[in-house]
Amino acid sequence: MPELPDVEGFRRVLAEHTGEPITAVRVRDAGVLRGTSARRLVAALRGHRFEEPRRHGKWLLAPAGGPVLMLHFGMTGSLSWHSPGEPWHRHDRVVWRLPGGELRYRDMRKLQGLRLAADEEQAERVIADLGPDALEVSRRRFGELLSGRRGRLKPALIDQSLLAGLGNLLADEICWRARISPLRGVRDLDEDDVAALYRSMRTVLRASVKEERVPPRGTWLTGARDEPDGPCPRCGTPLSTRRVSGRTTVWCRMCQPR
Numbered sequence: 711m712p713e714l715p716d717v718e719g720f721r722r723v724l725a726e727h728t729g730e731p732i733t734a735v736r737v738r739d740a741g742v743l744r745g746t747s748a749r750r751l752v753a754a755l756r757g758h759r760f761e762e763p764r765r766h767g768k769w770l771l772a773p774a775g776g777p778v779l780m781l782h783f784g785m786t787g788s789l790s791w792h793s794p795g796e797p798w799h800r801h802d803r804v805v806w807r808l809p810g811g812e813l814r815y816r817d818m819r820k821l822q823g824l825r826l827a828a829d830e831e832q833a834e835r836v837i838a839d840l841g842p843d844a845l846e847v848s849r850r851r852f853g854e855l856l857s858g859r860r861g862r863l864k865p866a867l868i869d870q871s872l873l874a875g876l877g878n879l880l881a882d883e884i885c886w887r888a889r890i891s892p893l894r895g896v897r898d899l900d901e902d903d904v905a906a907l908y909r910s911m912r913t914v915l916r917a918s919v920k921e922e923r924v925p926p927r928g929t930w931l932t933g934a935r936d937e938p939d940g941p942c943p944r945c946g947t948p949l950s951t952r953r954v955s956g957r958t959t960v961w962c963r964m965c966q967p968r
Contacts, residue, residue: 711784711785711786711877711878711879712768712783712784712785712786712787712788712877713768713875713876713877713878713879713880713918713924714765714767714768714843714844714845714874714875714876714877714880714915714918714919715880715915715918715919715921715922715923715924716783716788716922716923717765717767717768717769717770717783717875718765718845718919718922719922719923720770720781720783720788720789721763721764721765721770722922723789723790723791723813724760724763724770724772724789724813725762725763726791727760727791727808727810727813728759728760728761728762728763729759729760729761730759730760730808730809730810731757731758731759731808731809732755732756732757732758732759732760732774732806732807732808733756733757733807733808733809734756734806734807735751735752735755735756735804735805735806735807736804736805736806736807737751737752737803737804738798738802738803738804738805739803739804739820741803741820741823742803742804742815742817742820742822742823742824743804743823743824743825744822744823744824744825745825745826746824746825746826750826751804751824751826754774754776754777754826755774755777755779755806758774758775758776758777759774759775760772760773760774760779761773761774761775765843766837766840766843766874766875767837767840767841767843767844767870767873767874767875768782768783768870768874768875768877769781769782769837769840769874770782770783770789771833771837773830776828776829777826777827777828777829778826778827778828778829778830778832778833779824779825779826780824780825780826780827780833780836780837781815781824782822782823782824782825783817783822784817784819784820784821784822784823785819785821786801786817786818786819786821787815787816787817787822787823788815788816788817789813789814789815789816790813790814790816791811791812791813791814792811792812792813792814793810793811793812794810794811794812796811796812798814799814799816801816801817801818802814802815802816803815803816803817803820803823804824839871840870840871840874841855841869841870841871841872841873841874842855842873842874843874843875844873844874844875844876844880844911844915845875845915845919847873849905849908852873852904852907852908852911853901853904853908855872855873856896856899856904856907859872859896859897860895860896860897861895861896862892862893862894862895862896862954862955863885863890863891863892863893863894863895863896863899864881864882864885864892864893864954864955864957864959865954865955866896867880867881867884867885867892868881868955868957875915876911878957878958878959879924879932879935880911880914880915880918880924882931882935882959882960882961883910883914883924883930883931883932884907884910884911884914885907885910885961885966886931886944886960886961886962886965886966887910887913887914887931888903888906888907888909888910889906889965889966890903890906890907890966891961891966891967891968892954892959892961892966893954893959893961893968894968928943929943930943931943931949931960931961931962934949935949935960942962942964942965944962944965945962945964945965947962947963947964947965949961949962950962950963
């Protein structure tokens with residue numbers, strides 16, 4: 711599932727082609743379009759040039775000389791660069807042709823997709839309900855956001871209206887590094903807990919952004935979470951797994967007591 715580090719990687723792919731003219735737009739599957747049509751998308755972007763893209767949480771915003779292309783990657787989406795003539799993948803849904811090749815939006819499940827805003831102001835309205843970007847939020851603001859929250863920690867961390875960019879893998883990794891159970895009540899956290907979560911979030915995000923994904927390292931929870939009865943990379947205790955708010959949640963009972 712693409713999370714903040716993956717989307718930052720897609721932003722870098724697009725940024726490498728900033729300023730190049732869009733010579734053609736091919737909508738191979740309009741099922742990924744949200745609030746616009748294939749005809750409108752083609753008319754708005756063909757002949758334009760993508761300007762410097764930016765990311766907010768899991769959203770990628772690509773201004774194009776007036777209109778703004780808004781990309782969300784759902785659970786299986788990606789944006790990649792391909793040389794001319796390279797065969798299309800069956801899940802390539804929208805293709806932008808540039809002088810040296812093609813940008814391709816690929817998505818198997820089509821749970822989210824592409825939106826077209828008339829301008830930057832309209833694009834901002836689309837994402838107005840998102841919380842601050844998890845990579846940019848300050849320590850003070852992070853604490854303020856959690857202080858007004860009820861319920862368990864894991865659902866709070868992946869709530870995009872609270873904090874934008876964290877998904878299932880990142881939230882579990884952050885809790886594991888902070889030695890705090892994802893099942894803890896947010897109101898039970900003290901200042902030391904919040905500080906540990908923030909430090910862990912910064913460490914995990916910085917490392918993940920460099921690799922443009924949450925890396926499955928042997929010293930990380932992500933390196934063991936998919937193994938049946940996988941051991942905790944820190945203490946060797948078999949990892950615990952359960953569904954929390956519909957998401958598979960993994961933690962260590964020994965390292966992360968409730």
